[in-house]
Amino acid sequence: MKPVSEDRRVTAQAPQQTGSAPAGIRTLPPDLPAFFTREQHPIHLVGVAGSGMSGIAALLIELGHTVSGSDKVSTMETDRLQRLGLRFREQHRPEDADSADLIVFSSAIKIDNPILVSARDSGKAIVRRAEALAAIMRSKRGIVIAGMHGKTTTSAMTAHVLREGGLHPSHYVGAEIPILGTNAHWDPRGAYFVAEGDESDGTVALFHPEHTLILNIEEEHLDFYADLDAIEKVFAQLITQTAGKVFYNIDDKNAARLCRSLTCAIAYGFDEAADYCAVDIRLKDFASTFRVNHRGQPLGEAVLNVPGQHNVHNALGVIALASELGIPFEKIAKSLAKFEHARRRFEIKYDSPRFLLVDDYGHHPTEIRATLRTARSVGRKRVLTLFQPHRYSRTKALRKEFGCAFDDADRVVVTDVYGSSEAPIPGVTGQIIVDEIVAHGHHSVSYEPRLDWVHRAVGNMLESGDLVLSLGAGNIHEQLSAIAADLVIAEKLKEIVGENGEVRLYEPLSKHTTLRVGGPAQFWVEPRNEKTFAALIRFCRDESLPLFVIGRGSNLLVRDGGVRGVVVHPCGGDFDKIEVKGAEITAGAGAKLKEVAYAGKAAGIGGLEWLEGIPGTVGGGLRMNAGAMGAQTFENVTRVRYLDANGGVHTKTRDELEVYYRNFPLLEKNFAVSAVFRGQPAPLEEIVRKLEASQEKRRTSQPAAKSAGCIFKNPDSCPAGKLVDELGLKNSSVGKARVSKVHGNFIVNDGGATAAEVLELIEKIKATARAKRGIELETEVQIVGEPG
Ligand code: EPU
Numbered sequence: 001m002k003p004v005s006e007d008r009r010v011t012a013q014a015p016q017q018t019g020s021a022p023a024g025i026r027t028l029p030p031d032l033p034a035f036f037t038r039e040q041h042p043i044h045l046v047g048v049a050g051s052g053m054s055g056i057a058a059l060l061i062e063l064g065h066t067v068s069g070s071d072k073v074s075t076m077e078t079d080r081l082q083r084l085g086l087r088f089r090e091q092h093r094p095e096d097a098d099s100a101d102l103i104v105f106s107s108a109i110k111i112d113n114p115i116l117v118s119a120r121d122s123g124k125a126i127v128r129r130a131e132a133l134a135a136i137m138r139s140k141r142g143i144v145i146a147g148m149h150g151k152t153t154t155s156a157m158t159a160h161v162l163r164e165g166g167l168h169p170s171h172y173v174g175a176e177i178p179i180l181g182t183n184a185h186w187d188p189r190g191a192y193f194v195a196e197g198d199e200s201d202g203t204v205a206l207f208h209p210e211h212t213l214i215l216n217i218e219e220e221h222l223d224f225y226a227d228l229d230a231i232e233k234v235f236a237q238l239i240t241q242t243a244g245k246v247f248y249n250i251d252d253k254n255a256a257r258l259c260r261s262l263t264c265a266i267a268y269g270f271d272e273a274a275d276y277c278a279v280d281i282r283l284k285d286f287a288s289t290f291r292v293n294h295r296g297q298p299l300g301e302a303v304l305n306v307p308g309q310h311n312v313h314n315a316l317g318v319i320a321l322a323s324e325l326g327i328p329f330e331k332i333a334k335s336l337a338k339f340e341h342a343r344r345r346f347e348i349k350y351d352s353p354r355f356l357l358v359d360d361y362g363h364h365p366t367e368i369r370a371t372l373r374t375a376r377s378v379g380r381k382r383v384l385t386l387f388q389p390h391r392y393s394r395t396k397a398l399r400k401e402f403g404c405a406f407d408d409a410d411r412v413v414v415t416d417v418y419g420s421s422e423a424p425i426p427g428v429t430g431q432i433i434v435d436e437i438v439a440h441g442h443h444s445v446s447y448e449p450r451l452d453w454v455h456r457a458v459g460n461m462l463e464s465g466d467l468v469l470s471l472g473a474g475n476i477h478e479q480l481s482a483i484a485a486d487l488v489i490a491e492k493l494k495e496i497v498g499e500n501g502e503v504r505l506y507e508p509l510s511k512h513t514t515l516r517v518g519g520p521a522q523f524w525v526e527p528r529n530e531k532t533f534a535a536l537i538r539f540c541r542d543e544s545l546p547l548f549v550i551g552r553g554s555n556l557l558v559r560d561g562g563v564r565g566v567v568v569h570p571c572g573g574d575f576d577k578i579e580v581k582g583a584e585i586t587a588g589a590g591a592k593l594k595e596v597a598y599a600g601k602a603a604g605i606g607g608l609e610w611l612e613g614i615p616g617t618v619g620g621g622l623r624m625n626a627g628a629m630g631a632q633t634f635e636n637v638t639r640v641r642y643l644d645a646n647g648g649v650h651t652k653t654r655d656e657l658e659v660y661y662r663n664f665p666l667l668e669k670n671f672a673v674s675a676v677f678r679g680q681p682a683p684l685e686e687i688v689r690k691l692e693a694s695q696e697k698r699r700t701s702q703p704a705a706k707s708a709g710c711i712f713k714n715p716d717s718c719p720a721g722k723l724v725d726e727l728g729l730k731n732s733s734v735g736k737a738r739v740s741k742v743h744g745n746f747i748v749n750d751g752g753a754t755a756a757e758v759l760e761l762i763e764k765i766k767a768t769a770r771a772k773r774g775i776e777l778e779t780e781v782q783i784v785g786e787p788g
Pocket of ligand 1: 555624627628629630701709710711712713714719720722723725744780
């Protein structure tokens, strides 16, 4: 991972590859290594918040210098450094650097920075970050880890293994590695200094190390380099400046081409020709095991607890280097096994063959890019990202950089800013990041300002093969944990319904109700047959999970908080089947009542035409004893097949059943599987005439807009629609919920209505009917779920 705040666009304005600071501005101490490591001075760091710069600050503080620093943002790193003694200013004012003997500046800093301008005018010594690092390193035996990918991990692994090997190394790596304590550390006891070299701006050529480890070389940073040749020249220079050994990855063709013929080269890799060769590599979950041979002689087995084959390569490089430094293999293997990513650093929260959930506290664009690259390299089908911007100041300052950081994510959901200790800045919200990501050309980004709803948005997108990554230094990981907890259940549900069945998390029920309102179902499950439906019932019973069955949702009002537990939608497979035998039609619970009417027409069975006008399924029609055109469901039903609360199957005939107006109590605790409808043979013309009459009735007396059918049961005294009409409430509304102008017993959704609005309108109607007519209206529509 590259140090943060190192913006290459800006770097290009600075002198390249020579390691010199801007012309005419240098009066450098004659012995820079001594200045840094044997003397003590006031030193100011411009752009100190970047992780690269903060590492230099940490080293300088440990070396006893008086360190001040400035940056346009403060970070957790600057907070930490302040506790160690850094004098920090969240702005670049020349007077804050007045007393400094030397200025170190980040390559993200523009040449017209006021501190740099002032220092230049007064002839103060100025060096770039990489120059400072190279100078500090020269007073130790340097080990540089270079390459396009894996530098941070490998330099951290090297420092860790050398430390465990008793060599007391100092180190400088591009990110905070908890196993090392900090991203940079000066240990006066040891001879070695392990550093991550940054090739992105050519400064890796500033080093004169004892040993170099080259991980890989490829075309990258082409905004800085003309081509691969130019990149290789920089690596070649580093090699020339290496006094001892050059370790290289033999499996990387560019590194191998460059290093193969060197006398000081030590090769590592999977190729048998390597000096240090890994064989019998087994990658399992997030660990790898492999055996290591040294020039054909077995050294032993290594176990690695960081993911991916690329890390086997990285570890092999470390093994080669540490072995050549004289650390016994057993000791190396033992320390490697202990090396692990820290909490909130690519931390696995859930891992199954279908889903992988990872949390990372990356909150800077560079970190996000790198973490997403890692996520992509894991090899799952898609990468979904939940991002919580951290601090208003950073969100504002780096909005453009954030906009370009999500290219490796297939879907991005951004929530609002986690302010940390900062007061909000007007206009700075997660939306500005979304706008930048969209402007950058990403097509799949959304904004969910409510943090506690982020898991819903992302959870509902899940498809088998997804990697879900939460990113941010605030509390976004809690949303990932919520998904992880529910996935445990969701995967069991999936096992029950099998390949053909469907399980989704947080399915918006507004998609499954004709009124188009309602929050999510915690677990949405579609079984395809009676057996899996029965198994679901038993699972919910055993796990104490509430179970609710939904058909077409035509008579349903789901509250905005959604439905907790399992929402079963029996559809497809056996549930959609309709079979005709004589004058009887057997229909699955998921079949539409309308289709039963048309199956009747096709078979010359009359008396079922009125079913055409009911927008529900067989299951829903049974549950409600739905009616229209003066008829009701159970006038045509002769048998019902259902599952009881233990998943047992039963069939009952009409005379065994208790049925009421708009109510069939048996299905309060049992679940319909299918029903047999009976009509009587009738001439086709008569059936067609009745179907047309039903259609005509609907067309002329009911609204076409989205609704839940009739809201109220008809009271004895007067049809509810007529009553609402007489009360003058037609067309009255709450928000986007409105009483239909066509029929008083319908509430229509004008688009984007909430359940709360519909409920308020219902209460308004009930209160008016009570007050003006003394009539207690009772809802026919079923109201379920939690308030929003
Ligand atoms: N009426 C008015 N003003 C209105 C609505 C109705 O004066 O705004 C009058 C009608 O003119 C009619 C009487 O009220 O004289 C009854 O109205 P309608 O014929 O539309 O029947 P309904 O009782 O309101 C019932 C079912 C509907 C079914 C229709 C058509 C109930 C609660 N509703 O409505 O079912 O579609 O008959 O057969 O029984 C449903 O249950 O969701 C549903 C829509």
